Amino acid sequence: MTDTYLQALLGGMLLGLGASLLMLANGKIAGISGITHQALRSLTSSPSGWRWCFLVGLIVAPLLVAPFGLTLPDAIPGSMWVLAAGGLLVGIGTRVGSGCTSGHGICGIGRLSKRSIVATLTFMATAIATVTVTRHLL
């Protein structure tokens, strides 16, 4: 196994640990899209402090690992129009489909939820088809 694969595996285990902690201590599914949406809605309705704490951790974490040479990308590919369209589709799709890569892909499959397994296969297949079209057919 190459160092890159090992690094991806260790990073994956670390985020699995974070998701496990959120379930063991807070009893909550670590679904980023759901946590983000509920946190935003809490601005106008019921408070959800734990969600904001989780999101703060998620956002500042890269600053803590940066001194070890583990950095964020220095460029985001794609035009502003593509990023805006992508963001809008991700926002709508994750709410209508009740989850994203974390909630369905890690937590849902981890629970062996049929809905999450179907959702993950669906968004993976659609994403693969999209990349195939944009990179090879357009």
Add this chain to the structure above:
Amino acid sequence: MKQLLTALIAGLLFGAGLTISMMVDPERVLDFLDIFGDWDPTLAFVMGGGLAVYLPIFHFVVKPRKTTVFGESCDLPSATKVDSKLLGGSVLFGLGWGLSGICPGPALSNLSGGLTGIFVFVATMILGMLIAGRLTR
């Protein structure tokens, strides 16, 4: 109070995991999704690593106890039926993920990098969530 702290630590672990695993790099995500081109399988190990930890902890610890370490009940999804909402939403999400190489976790973790593109993505993602929240309520 202690649950605010555990949520913060969980977020830090999750964000550190996303950064270390290179899941925060949209170019690498697109290379991973490009299975008919010059495929880069690296990110399959991220999901593998995440499941290697979460799946056994859920089945051997969470499922038998059904409560948190603080004795409160776990908030688990109750829906079991695969419906058109789940499928349609997942297709839209896959389309957006395939176009940009960015999903919600990495989008937020990338904010501290300060690149303009990520602010555009997060702003429109939030707009999309609020629109969908209104429509499906």
